[in-house]
Amino acid sequence: MPMDMQFDLAQIAPVKTAPDAGCGAQYCDRCEVRDRAICADLEATDRTTLNRIGRRAVLKAGQTVMWEGDSSTLVANVIEGTLKLSTSTADGREQIVGVVYASDFIGRPFGSYTPHSVTALTDARLCLYPRGAFDGFAREHPALEHRLLQRTLDDLDRTRAWMLLLGRKNAREKVATLLLDMRNRVQADAQGTIELPLSRQQIADVLGLTIETVSRQVTELKRKGVIALVGRRGVRICDVEQLESIAEGE
Amino acid sequence: MPMDMQFDLAQIAPVKTAPDAGCGAQYCDRCEVRDRAICADLEATDRTTLNRIGRRAVLKAGQTVMWEGDSSTLVANVIEGTLKLSTSTADGREQIVGVVYASDFIGRPFGSYTPHSVTALTDARLCLYPRGAFDGFAREHPALEHRLLQRTLDDLDRTRAWMLLLGRKNAREKVATLLLDMRNRVQADAQGTIELPLSRQQIADVLGLTIETVSRQVTELKRKGVIALVGRRGVRICDVEQLESIAEGE
DNA sequence: CGTATCGTTGAAGCCAGTCAAAATGGGTGG
DNA sequence: CCACCCATTTTGACTGGCTTCAACGATACG
Structure with missing residues (x-):
């Protein structure tokens, strides 16, 4: 399977959409990453609200969900699978800047563009949110923002540690x-x-x-x-x- | 001046400490980085509270404020000057993982250890906070945490872009x-x-x-x-x- | 079983590193 | 103001590690 395969929007299947739409609170309750993802310590009612703006998506290995430089329209939790974050030079040299696993968060909240591409390395499942709606929800829920901050700080530490490897x-x-x-x-x-x-x-x-x-x-x-x-x-x-x-x- | 010069705690001079101690709200009001630092959009009363836990510090070029691997006890706003963030291998190879300027935030909030050293490249002035107290304040002030999140997300984007340079x-x-x-x-x-x-x-x-x-x-x-x-x-x-x-x- | 993709191995070249020495310039004291 | 000093920077010659280019081998899949 070619790694540059296009991400077909039609392939983002809203999986088993329940009557109240979204991921459906009932699905979140049995979500594999429920207590490791950033939504972990939300109240049940808040989780229901967040679920309403979310959609499940299934990716095949090689599919790209977000492209470097595109406007930032989606963020997501990784439910299952492994994905790479990558940037490239104009002449096609590629650098993988991160590898994400189940329960990790992807996408660029509170920003207008996506700084790196996101591509599935294995088959994967995501819980997708439109960025605008997610941003709004996050701003009203400090507990969520706090978890996002913790995660971002950890990512930054890991990324900086990797710079030592790359440079030295x-x-x-x-x-x-x-x-x-x-x-x-x-x-x-x-x-x-x-x-x-x-x-x-x-x-x-x-x-x-x-x-x-x-x-x-x-x-x-x-x-x-x-x-x-x-x-x-x-x-x-x-x-x-x-x-x-x-x-x-x- | 040797770059490995020790940071002498005695040299962290609490500058012009006012009656109400801390940076002193009156100093924040004329702070050079007042509307660019993370404290920018706090209410006046909240800023007073934050000021009470802060201390100003003066650094000479070459002084190190935080050491890689040490427990994280301080965070700070950079008021003036330029500092480097760096990590090293066991055998002494160094990689600078970031350069920070006036109005930037340094240190590792919400974490137990400092992932990189912080050293002044020029003479510098900081507004220092004990980490524990800062963490507590931040958790109670979503506006501050939000700004910190924005800043951390930006740092992460910049850092990842730099990985392309280092690797490719x-x-x-x-x-x-x-x-x-x-x-x-x-x-x-x-x-x-x-x-x-x-x-x-x-x-x-x-x-x-x-x-x-x-x-x-x-x-x-x-x-x-x-x-x-x-x-x-x-x-x-x-x-x-x-x-x-x-x-x-x- | 055939084939496309991925991974390994080999040979040669080049870019950046290493080691050494000279030049520059910023600062100090006479 | 100038001479001197020392750290920093530049330059040179050489080495070596990684890349490049090419061919071969292995593995998964239809």
């Missing part, structure tokens, strides 16, 4: 750091294998490297016995301490 | 982009010369380059007639269009 780490350290990051973010299976949500090209776009350099560094880590590869996307970290010391530059 | 631009594009950024941030004099708040080493630390590479790129831009140098810190941009096209990769 070498290829070996970059790859090791990413694998450790994935270890914290992605659930491992019984054998301790984690399924990377990123292709080699996407790893390169996160780390500011080329796909060939990523491949060589991964192969080198495998040769040393620090990691083991399981198919294309699977990685098992065999020696966490050594990987950590490699990530920090020995 | 070459040395020439990096230097050109920085000069254009400085053009927007720093006031030029009558001849159009801007006084950079950063040394060559600091420019290197912002761009993820070495000082030698920065110097060579600056020299090359001068040779082409795109910029002119005035002393060590002064730069005049002679051909903005060309600099912009260089920043975007021709």
Whole structure:
């Protein structure tokens, strides 16, 4: 599936819309991310109001929901799946500036344009809100704004930490750091294998490297016995301490 | 002055403390950044309350106010001067993750530790608040939290845009982009010369380059007639269009 | 089983880093 | 005002790590 696939609005299926429309309070009550998303500590009545302006949407891997530079019309909670945030230079060089998971918030509230594109890496489900309506609701609900602030502050910390990687780490350290990051973010299976949500090209776009350099560094880590590869996307970290010391530059 | 100079608490002089202590509402009324800082649209009474928990502090260039990894005990408004936010690897490689100017907000509210160091690049003046007290005040004043959210969202956008530079631009594009950024941030004099708040080493630390590479790129831009140098810190941009096209990769 | 996509490997070149030395300029004291 | 000093910046020569270009191998899917 090509990564530049267009996001077909017709494919944003309002899923199982209830009589009172929106996500429907009854759906929120059984929402998978209910107590981790920003709407978590809203009163039941407020949640009902918020639900009324929301719509569920289903995305296939590769679909883009928002484009860099477009006017900001939508924000959303991620219910399921993994998505990338990316920016590009005029001549097509891409940098992934963030990877978001279930319960994360996407889009640019309180701003007129979208600073980066948002693209599904896996099949995904969102709870979409029109930005204007969301902004209005948020301004009237300090508890929601507070959670949004907390989340934004955390994002900023993570993003700034990543700047150190991009600006000052070498290829070996970059790859090791990413694998450790994935270890914290992605659930491992019984054998301790984690399924990377990123292709080699996407790893390169996160780390500011080329796909060939990523491949060589991964192969080198495998040769040393620090990691083991399981198919294309699977990685098992065999020696966490050594990987950590490699990530920090020995 | 060594950049690792310790921040001597004794040097945080409570300036002209008025009878009612704090910054003193009467000082806020003539505060230089009064209508640009986050406290801008507070009611007079709320501002008085906030002032009561604030203290003015004076910094000399090179002094560090907050250290990466320390527990977060202070936040502040920048009243005057320029400061850098930076993180480092264990072996001492540094990355500047942000540069802040008058009216900007620094520190990590609603978090237990400081994710980056904050160091004065020029002499500076701050309006300091104990974090706990500030957090409490902010939670009770949605208008303040909203401004803080807006600011944090803007910071995040800028930071992510910088990731594209760090990960995907070459040395020439990096230097050109920085000069254009400085053009927007720093006031030029009558001849159009801007006084950079950063040394060559600091420019290197912002761009993820070495000082030698920065110097060579600056020299090359001068040779082409795109910029002119005035002393060590002064730069005049002679051909903005060309600099912009260089920043975007021709 | 065939094929398109993705990932790996190899060889060569180049950009930025490293190490070393010279030049500049801002500040100080005579 | 000038000479001197020291930190900063520039310049030069060389190295090396990452990219580029190309071909090959593996894997998932119809």
